[in-house]
Amino acid sequence: MTAPAYRRILLKLSGEALMGAGDHGIDPEVLERLAGDVRDLMATGVQVALVIGGGNIFRGAGLAARGMNRVTGDQIGMLATVMNALAMQDTLERLGVPTSVLSALPIGQVCVDYSRRRAVQELEQGRAVIFAAGTGNPFFTTDSAASLRAIEIGAELLIKATKVDGVYSADPLTDPNAIFYPRLSYDQALREGLGVMDATAIVLCRDHAMPVRVMNINEPDALPRLLRGADVGSLVVSEH
Numbered sequence: 001m002t003a004p005a006y007r008r009i010l011l012k013l014s015g016e017a018l019m020g021a022g023d024h025g026i027d028p029e030v031l032e033r034l035a036g037d038v039r040d041l042m043a044t045g046v047q048v049a050l051v052i053g054g055g056n057i058f059r060g061a062g063l064a065a066r067g068m069n070r071v072t073g074d075q076i077g078m079l080a081t082v083m084n085a086l087a088m089q090d091t092l093e094r095l096g097v098p099t100s101v102l103s104a105l106p107i108g109q110v111c112v113d114y115s116r117r118r119a120v121q122e123l124e125q126g127r128a129v130i131f132a133a134g135t136g137n138p139f140f141t142t143d144s145a146a147s148l149r150a151i152e153i154g155a156e157l158l159i160k161a162t163k164v165d166g167v168y169s170a171d172p173l174t175d176p177n178a179i180f181y182p183r184l185s186y187d188q189a190l191r192e193g194l195g196v197m198d199a200t201a202i203v204l205c206r207d208h209a210m211p212v213r214v215m216n217i218n219e220p221d222a223l224p225r226l227l228r229g230a231d232v233g234s235l236v237v238s239e240h
Ligand SMILES: Nc1ncnc2c1ncn2[C@@H]1O[C@H](COP(=O)(O)OP(=O)(O)O)[C@@H](O)[C@H]1O
Pocket: 014, 015, 016, 053, 055, 161, 162, 163, 164, 166, 167, 168, 169, 170, 171, 172, 173, 194, 195, 196, 197
């Protein structure tokens, strides 16, 4: 087996990645496939931390648009990410992968409170670590949480696994003329207002030189190929 190209990575899964063909919630088959991918990656010796979104259940901005106080909406959104994290933990553990959920919001009877020290210890002990409840603050996203945690734990790469093949000149789901960018700089993403990741998340990665790979979670074998060093999806770095 080829040695993995990375020692420690952070994989960000959007909540919608868990929905499968449905329009909300969690598809257990999809969860099992994703958990199987994580197990296979870990078997190659890579330490895997995960951030899972909550958009398959609740988004604060969507609730606020219908009249709810935004902070309350975001708290509901953060709790949705805890639900997804618990579902992933359960699935990983059924596949034999010991997993810890570390939450930015203290919910001690459900999961462990987040600390960087604890996260790094768990990863070094061979556990998968899932960061739940985003950053713990309203007005942020799980993309920002993924950037923040990746930097905190010293990950070598942040992988944003989503439903498109990478970064384009415009949203490929709405613009058929969107051009694929195999490689681009953080500043280009910001300058062109590319909506694949929010600006806060991109700025954090830029300021701490955290490389970001954007890839399609539904492309078979993409994750293992990427971890073996293949050029999968788009790479966002300082210079391109
Ligand atoms: N320039 C772009 N390149 C790639 N994807 C883009 C771009 N602009 C917007 N997107 C959208 O961003 C989404 C990725 O973000 P993600 O967090 O997974 O989804 P969401 O924000 O809907 O939860 C893609 O599914 C795509 O539709």
